[in-house]
Amino acid sequence: MSAEAETLGQGGEMAAFQQQMSLVQLQLDHVASSITxxxxMTAAAMGAIDNAHRTILLQMNAAEKATQQPEKLCELCAKMASDKEDYFCLAREELETDKE
Known part of the structure; x- marks a missing residue:
């Protein structure tokens, strides 16, 4: 084999090696973008979970306040009933029904 043919053979091997390295680099870039x-997505999911948790806490607080409201409503109803003889308190009726 002549020296010129041997040099061309080595050049072909180098080109093939460079092509393989380029493909490996493309795969690494793809993996890096997938990880990113x-x-x-994980950060967004954690944000959504945090928002859901806050919403649940707000709903629990609202439910707790709602259970405390009928007494205040009854006070308001008593004031309104003193002005009108035919006034009917729905909140008080509901509380009395729940007690039975």
């Missing part, structure tokens, strides 16, 4: 996207 997964990280962003």
């Amino acid at each position: 996207a997964a990280h962003k």
Whole structure:
């Protein structure tokens, strides 16, 4: 084999090696972008979970306040009933029904 043919053979091997390295780099870039996207999705999911948790806490607080409201409503109804003889307190009726 001549020296020129041997040099061409080595050049072909080098080109094939460089092509393989380019493909590996493309795969690494793809993996890196996939990991970045997964990280962003995880952060977004954690934000959504945090918002859901806060919403549940707000609803629980609202439910707790709602159970305390009938007494205040009855006070308001008593004031309004003193002005009108035919006034009927729905909140008081509901409380009395619940007690039975």
